[in-house]
Amino acid sequence: MSAKDYQKDYYKALGVPKTATAAEIKKSYRELARKWHPDANKGSTDAEERFKEITEAYNVLSDEKQRKEYDEARSMFGGFRVPTGARPGQGPGGTFDLGDLFGGDGIGDVLGGIFRNRGGTASSTRARRGADVETETTLSFGDAIDGATVSLRLTGEGPCPVCGGTGAKTGTVPKVCPDCHGTGQQSRNLGGFGMSEPCKTCRGRGLVVDDPCESCSGSGRAMSSRTIQARIPAGVADGQRIRIPGKGAPGEHGGKAGDLYVRVHVKPHDVFGRSSDNLTVTVPVTITELALGAEIKVPTHRGPAVTVRIPAGTPNGQVFRVPGRGVRRKDGTLGALLATVEVTIPRDLSNKAKSALEDLRIATAGPDPREELLRRARQQQ
CATH class of the missing domain: 1.10.287.110 (DnaJ domain)
Known part of the structure; x- marks a missing residue:
């Protein structure tokens, strides 16, 4: 003590x-x-x-x-x-x-049984926390990256509007449960120890109703709908579950409201993807840009394009990292933009282009680049 x-x-x-x-x-x-x-x-x-x-x-x-x-x-x-x-x-x-x-x-x-007169005991009804509530929302890719405020319409149980949550008919009041004395709990002897469980008489409410409310049949609860504004933080990922304290079902007898859990679904983007805290983008390039080197423009999410330098001899599929252009983390820092270069092959070539490519093939002729691959394959047979 x-x-x-x-x-x-x-x-x-x-x-x-x-x-x-x-x-x-x-x-x-x-x-x-x-x-x-x-x-x-x-x-x-x-x-x-x-x-x-x-x-x-x-x-x-x-x-x-x-x-x-x-x-x-x-x-x-x-x-x-x-x-x-x-x-x-x-x-x-x-x-x-x-x-x-x-x-x-x-x-x-x-007093409606708040105290049991003559020979009984009295007990205040225990406050009960409201239930947690789950819902879903769908965001655009951009709103998931930047954060957004969304309207959520919630439907669930709340205090009955007719009886105010008492469960008793208008003009009457519930009485303290005679079995649990208002605690909502009963002890069960299991031999070496005891265990508490919800009272079966009052179903854990601590109160019993002699004349039940016609609207809620004495449960004190009724279905209701409400709309709330919820802030979804920046950087939320597809499938992530966001907890919003105190926005769940209302409590009973002065108890706290439960929490709201929002499952977020994110629509895909036509240009950008996501990998952890990084954004991804595939940038088309020509074979000459990879072979000879170049400076190319790369788009960013809701910002100006950035210039990325491609060194001569860069292989197809190379990933270039642009810091500070990704997803905002919890500590306020930003991930990176990962740009992958991908060679595009033109379908229709002019005679001049074909001739230039033939000259390139002759100029770069050498050992078969696949010979080593074939050799290793034969060794494994």
């Missing part, structure tokens, strides 16, 4: 001195509970937290044994945490009578 766990001052929370009697503690709690009860402060999270604070304080100070342990621990360490298992509304003998607190007017029904 950390030092912070010992800092709660339950006497201060109830506004009573350390020497207060049980009757004084009960009286102060009754007054504060009327003032800060959530039903008297609808929609106020501050009131809800204050109510929990004074209820927690009363749980300890109204029980003689727990109060003694608290006082002893606080004298040694400066504070005490509520023992495991203490629940709001539980006092001496196991129960604090809320009917007595509010004048015996059936407050247990008014």
Whole structure:
């Protein structure tokens, strides 16, 4: 237990001195509970937290044994945490009578089972995180490289608009599950150890509904559609899965929303391809440009063409690297543009061109360039 766990001052929370009697503690709690009860402060999270604070304080100070342990621990360490298992509304003998607190007017029904009156326990419903949602989008090659904002229409479960997610018919409220006491979990004994699993009675919600909402049949959930704007980062690859926190299904009972996962599909480009963080392009050249050398223009993605120098005697299929013209990485740097030169052979030649090529063949005549290849092939037979 950390030092912070010992800092709660339950006497201060109830506004009573350390020497207060049980009757004084009960009286102060009754007054504060009327003032800060959530039903008297609808929609106020501050009131809800204050109510929990004074209820927690009363749980300890109204029980003689727990109060003694608290006082002893606080004298040694400066504070005490509520023992495991203490629940709001539980006092001496196991129960604090809320009917007595509010004048015996059936407050247990008014609160919709938030507290079980006379002989029961009370528990706040556990917040549940919303489910993760998956969707897909298709981008052009250029938008995938540069990043883009896309509109995504999502259809999925959300709180029922009729009952507000309670699952109960209008004018009624759900009650705390009698089997799991609102936790949504049940323990199962497996011999040497125990395991928690969702409560079968309430299906993990912590609440049960006697008079269900006609729209959602008591589930508290309904199908709904919404459109969101999502930013797809620059450099996303085809098939990549992008996580957008907090844009999934809404949570229940104050729980956080789930995450949205977007599977990105990228349309192919007529000119450019991609290899990891590099862009690729195939550039046609003539045989004389490779043989004699040349300077050629190479296109870039959404930018001016760059000049690449081809050395004399460059083989067909040679790859030239142009730094800083590729895909943007996470650290902000850019990959390269990989330009592959490919010889184009003209189909129709003029008589002059044919004559020039015949002269070239005679001038470059020498040993059969395939002789070595044939020799090696024969050796392997």
